[in-house]
Amino acid sequence: MNHAQNILNYWGIKLKHINYLALIFSALTFISSPLLADTPLSEELKKAVTLEPNLEAGKEKFKLCITCHQGNGWGMSDGTFPQIAGQHSSVIMKQLIDIRIGYRNNPMMLAIVKEPVFSQPQAIADIAAYIETLPMTPKPGLGTDEDNARAEKLFYRKCAECHGADGGGDKKRFYPRIQGQHYEYLLRQIKMIRDGKRKNANSVMAKRVKKLKDKDLELLANYIARMKPPKDKLAKEGWKNPDFK
């Protein structure tokens, strides 16, 4: 009998109990850790979230984004480019860094986020803060309105806990604002999450969508695209970003 077992015997603990202890221990660590435990925060991100952002500097760097995300940050209603306006700065910072370090595949943006300037957490913080201030489009791309009752049930059961009952997300926990996003982009992402193709997807979320059929994903994307952002986040129709007319 080895030394470790002797000690355990002394305390009256038999080996078969170890499993229970391990279980209790892992349950406790699970409870005390944030839900993001599966997506460890990079050092860059930890640094970026503590910095005081400079909106003017962020506006300067936003020039690098407007060919695709447009001057308003509204992207394209066909979903090729997502709306980023109004997104929580924490989420924008995380996505930019995830793409940079290869934790989220995005070949189109790789060259931009590999620009030396974005190796500075300050630049990431500045641009994210600027984008968060932009008001959101009143006319996102939508799907066809069908079984809304089923979509609502699915959303409340499977998504609302993290993304909020109104799809507004949670800035502190890096949960994206998804309300009023373009339908096609939402659908593409949810499919990627279901099929294990979005590397940085939260694992609890991935499990919840794993068994859903395409039709349910379409219902969900349609429902989420139609969720209205709060009034103070929404642009008036015809609004143009005065910084990038």
Ligand code: HEC
């Ligand atoms: C060449 C086109 C292009 C440029 C330039 C570009 N992006 Fe993107 N961006 C995309 C595409 C395409 C996606 C969505 C990829 C996907 O479907 O997974 C995206 C996704 C994003 C996302 C994730 C959105 C979300 O909701 O998770 C953020 C944040 C983002 N871009 C910010 C930026 C910023 C900031 C810049 C400028 C520094 C920029 N992008 C420049 C094409 C571009």
Ligand code: HEC
């Ligand atoms: C346990 C919390 C949690 C649950 C439950 C959850 N999500 Fe998420 N979701 C997240 C996090 C965290 C991210 C961002 C992951 C990352 O860092 O890239 C995310 C990202 C997304 C995105 C991509 C957003 C973007 O802008 O690219 C979509 C779309 C989405 N979730 C939809 C859903 C839907 C639909 C459900 C319900 C079926 C759901 N989520 C349930 C936490 C959750």
